[in-house]
Structures are given as C-alpha cells and as structure tokens.
Amino acid sequence: MSRVGAFAALRLVVVRELKLAFRRPDQLLQPLVFFLMVTTLFPLGLNLRLSLLREIGPGVLWVAALLASMLSLDALFRNDAEDGTLEQLALSGHGLTVIVVAKTLAHWLVSGAALVLVSPLVATALAIPVEAFPVMAASLTLGSLALSWLGAIGAGLTVGAKRGNVLLSLIVLPLAMPLLIFGAAAIDRVIGGGDASGPLYLLAALCTFATTLAPFAAAAALRITLE
Amino acid sequence: MWTWFYKLASPPAVFRTAGRLAPWFLGAAALAIAYGTVDGLAFAPPDYQQGDAFRIVYVHAPSAWLSLFAYVSMALAGGIALVWRIKVGHAVAAAAAPIGASFTVLALVTGSLWGRPMWGTYWAWDPRLTSELILLFLYAGVMSLRGAFEEAARGDRAAALLAVVGVVNVPIIHYSVQWWNSLHQGATVAKIGKPAMAPSMLWPLLAMLLGFMLFYGGVLCMRLRGEVLSRERQAAWVRELMQARSER
Numbered sequence: 001m002s003r004v005g006a007f008a009a010l011r012l013v014v015v016r017e018l019k020l021a022f023r024r025p026d027q028l029l030q031p032l033v034f035f036l037m038v039t040t041l042f043p044l045g046l047n048l049r050l051s052l053l054r055e056i057g058p059g060v061l062w063v064a065a066l067l068a069s070m071l072s073l074d075a076l077f078r079n080d081a082e083d084g085t086l087e088q089l090a091l092s093g094h095g096l097t098v099i100v101v102a103k104t105l106a107h108w109l110v111s112g113a114a115l116v117l118v119s120p121l122v123a124t125a126l127a128i129p130v131e132a133f134p135v136m137a138a139s140l141t142l143g144s145l146a147l148s149w150l151g152a153i154g155a156g157l158t159v160g161a162k163r164g165n166v167l168l169s170l171i172v173l174p175l176a177m178p179l180l181i182f183g184a185a186a187i188d189r190v191i192g193g194g195d196a197s198g199p200l201y202l203l204a205a206l207c208t209f210a211t212t213l214a215p216f217a218a219a220a221a222l223r224i225t226l227e
Numbered sequence: 228m229w230t231w232f233y234k235l236a237s238p239p240a241v242f243r244t245a246g247r248l249a250p251w252f253l254g255a256a257a258l259a260i261a262y263g264t265v266d267g268l269a270f271a272p273p274d275y276q277q278g279d280a281f282r283i284v285y286v287h288a289p290s291a292w293l294s295l296f297a298y299v300s301m302a303l304a305g306g307i308a309l310v311w312r313i314k315v316g317h318a319v320a321a322a323a324a325p326i327g328a329s330f331t332v333l334a335l336v337t338g339s340l341w342g343r344p345m346w347g348t349y350w351a352w353d354p355r356l357t358s359e360l361i362l363l364f365l366y367a368g369v370m371s372l373r374g375a376f377e378e379a380a381r382g383d384r385a386a387a388l389l390a391v392v393g394v395v396n397v398p399i400i401h402y403s404v405q406w407w408n409s410l411h412q413g414a415t416v417a418k419i420g421k422p423a424m425a426p427s428m429l430w431p432l433l434a435m436l437l438g439f440m441l442f443y444g445g446v447l448c449m450r451l452r453g454e455v456l457s458r459e460r461q462a463a464w465v466r467e468l469m470q471a472r473s474e475r
Contacts, residue, residue, distance in 0.1 A: 153389075157372060158372070158375070160376060160381060160385075161385075163375065167368075167372065170364070171372060174361045174364040174365050175393070217392055220388055224381060224385050224388060225385070
C-alpha cells in the first residue's frame with residue numbers, strides 16, 4: 001500500500017472525478033440544459049406578464065436549480081459502485097469519509113458551481129434585475145453546496161437500491177426544502193429593496209451544518225450499501 | 228450484565244411481551260379517549276372566538292403531536308438497531324412508520340377541515356401545515372427506501388439511517404413557527420406557568436393526548452408482533468408456535 005496522506009488522496013480523487021466528468025461533456029451539459037429548459041417552461045405555461053414573472057422569478061430559479069441538481073446526483077456513486085471502483089477506494093486505507101468528501105466536492109464543482117455560472121442567463125430570462133445577481137450567486141453557491149452534501153447521503157443510501165433515481169429525489173427533496181425557502185427568500189428580499197443578509201446567514205449556517213455532518217452520514221450510508 | 232437485555236430483545240421474547248402489553252395499552256387508551264371525547268365534545272365550553280369549531284383540536288393536536296412522536300421513536304429504534312445491531316429495533320421502526328404516517332395524514336386532514344371555517348380555505352401555505360406535509364414526505368421516503376432493496380436487512384439499515392438524518396427536520400418543524408412568521412396560532416398548551424387555555428378545555432385535551440399515546444403504544448405492539456412473525460418466519464420457534472396453534 002502506498003503511503004499517501006489524506007489530503008493528497010482527497011486531491012487525487014477530486015482530479016480523477018473532474019477528469020472523468022470532462023471526458024463525458026454531454027453528461028455535464030445535460031443538467032444545465034435542463035435548468036434552462038425548466039425555466040423556459042414557466043413563462044410559457046404562465047400568462048407572460050413581466051411583473052408576475054418578477055415576483056415568481058426567484059422561486060422558479062431555485063426550483064429549477066433543485067430539479068437540475070437531482071438529475072446528476074444519481075451518478076455520484078452509481079458508476080463507481082457498479083464497476084467496483086468504489087470498493088477499491090474503500091479498501092485504499094483512507095476512510096470512506098475522505099472519499100465521500102472528495103467525490104462530493106468534485107460533483108459540486110461540475111454541477112452546483114456550473115449552475116451558479118449559468119444562473120445569470122436564466123435570471124435575465126426571468127426578469128431578475130442585475131443588482132440582485134451577487135445575492136443570487138451567493139444563495140445558489142451556498143444552497144447547492146449544502147444540497148450536494150444532502151444529495152451525497154441520498155445517493156449513498158440508494159446506490160444499492162433496485163430503482164434509484166425517483167427514490168433519490170423522494171428522499172433528498174424534503175430535506176432540501178429549507179434551502180429552497182431561504183435561498184428564494186434571499187433573492188426575493190434583495191429584489192424588493194430589502195436586506196438579504198438574514199436568509200443568507202441562515203443558508204450559510206445550514207451549509208456549514210451539512211458540510212460538517214453530512215460526510216459522516218454519507219459514509220455510513222455507503223458502508224451499509226457496500227457491506 | 229446486559230444478558231437480561233439481550234434476552235428481552237430476542238424476537239420470541241418481544242413477540243410475547245408485545246402480545247401481553249397490547250391489550251393493556253388499548254384498554255387504557257379506550258378509557259382516556261372515551262373520557263376526552265365526551266368531555267371535549269359535550270361539556271367543554273365553546274371557544275369565544277371560534278365557537279364549536281375549535282373542538283376539532285381534540286383530534287388535531289394529539290395527532291400532530293403523535294406524528295412527531297412516532298417519527299422520533301422510529302428514528303430512535305432505528306438508531307439503536309444501527310449502533311448496537313439489535314435486529315428487533317428495525318422491526319419496531321418498520322412497525323412504527325405506517326402508524327406515524329397515518330397520524331400525519333390525520334393531522335393534515337383535521338387541520339384543513341378546521342381551516343375551512345376559520346381561514347376560509349382548506350389549505351393555506353402556513354409553515355406548520357407545510358412542515359407537517361414535509362414530515363409526510365419524510366415518512367414516504369423512509370418507507371419506500373425500506374422496500375427498495377433485494378436484501379431486506381440492507382433496506383432496514385438504510386431506512387434507519389435516513390430516519391436518523393430526517394430527525395434534523397423535526398426541530399425545523401418546531402421552530403418553523405418562529406422562523407417563517409406564521410398565521411397559524413402559536414402553541415397554547417406548552418406555555419409554562421399559566422396555560423392560555425381554560426382548564427375545562429385543557430383536561431379533555433390532555434386526556435386525548437394520553438389516549439392517543441396509549442393507542443399508539445397498543446397498535447405498535449400489535450404491528451410489532453406481525454413484523455417479528457414475518458421476519459422470523461424461517462425460525463424454529465415460529466414453526467412451533469404455529470403448530471401449537473393449529474393443534475389447539
């Protein structure tokens with residue numbers, strides 16, 4: 001067994017995950033296209049009035065981001081579990097928690113962070129003013145990171161299940177509802193000319209909470225599945 | 228030192244104990260619920276603002292409380308089963324989930340029936356109603372996760388872990404009233420010191436609460452017996468039990 005420190009192992013797994021992700025660009029782009037598509041559905045389905053759009057914009061943006069994140073979550077552990085890589089990683093001598101942290105961070109970089117980068121495009125289409133963009137980016141960044149941690153728990157639990165994807169959403173979405181509430185509230189406040197720091201702080205608190213505890217829960221979930 | 232505990236937690240012992248406890252729980256529940264119903268519906272004075280419509284609280288509040296209580300007890304049983312590998316804990320969690328989900332549905336239905344005359348609508352996006360709905364989703368997740376595995380034991384452990392994770396949602400439900408500036412009326416029973424409810428209204432409510440808890444205990448015992456039997460259907464003691472029953 002080669003002697004590799006925990007941080008070196010973390011970096012190696014992150015690099016491997018990113019490499020794999022960029023070798024399959026279609027899987028990377030599909031959730032983003034889905035994000036754009038869902039936000040297009042709302043103006044088409046509702047009677048298009050700019051004032052109405054401005055009112056529902058933050059909520060629509062957040063719901064679409066949540067749904068788009070759900071799409072890519074199932075792949076977080078499934079491919080590696082099916083070809084045996086996950087078991088090899090678990091046997092590498094580093095705790096499963098380190099592996100979970102690395103894989104989740106890499107996953108967030110190609111899903112959550114990518115959503116943040118695309119969000120100005122969507123926000124413009126939803127008539128969210130440019131002044132609200134920094135708050136929107138902050139709320140999406142914090143929220144999607146927290147969501148990735150929650151998603152890691154869900155993906156760990158469902159990786160050995162017979163039918164994964166719908167079940168995964170069923171498990172993760174209820175846990176993610178506070179994120180939606182505070183995330184949308186932050187954007188809503190700043191559009192209304194108010195102070196968005198309250199909901200943002202709460203989001204940051206939830207994000208910290210998830211970051212510190214969820215890796216252990218997700219590792220425990222994977223242990224149940226791998227056993 | 229712990230041998231008595233392991234003996235008590237063995238499936239045949241649990242089966243017998245649950246069978247012995249169930250009638251006591253259910254009998255006491257019938258008494259408490261009968262008193263609460265008669266006193267609450269017939270003798271408690273009508274509310275000065277809500278009239279007789281407030282009386283649904285005698286079903287609504289206990290079922291809302293039980294929906295949370297059942298969730299926490301389910302998570303506790305699952306957590307114990309996960310940590311100490313006590314299989315009966317999974318049986319308790321599996322038995323508790325549908326009861327808790329039913330209480331959640333009951334709380335939602337009675338709440339919306341009360342909302343119709345009071346708020347003028349069956350459903351308001353009130354935070355407490357919403358969190359109760361989220362609780363129902365959590366129950367749905369736990370129950371479907373348990374059934375989603377080829378191997379039953381794996382499903383048990385996954386569901387237990389999810390239940391423990393979901394307990395995080397229980398305090399959020401509790402504090403949602405403060406967080407999301409609700410139009411739901413605040414808690415009236417839990418205020419320490421002087422309760423905001425007249426004693427003549429409060430006694431039947433407490434009796435109903437006790438009755439619902441006992442009812443939950445009794446139904447849990449009965450469902451636990453069924454769970455244990457179906458999980459242990461290959462075991463020798465179940466076969467002997469069934470043979471003894473059929474010969475009788």
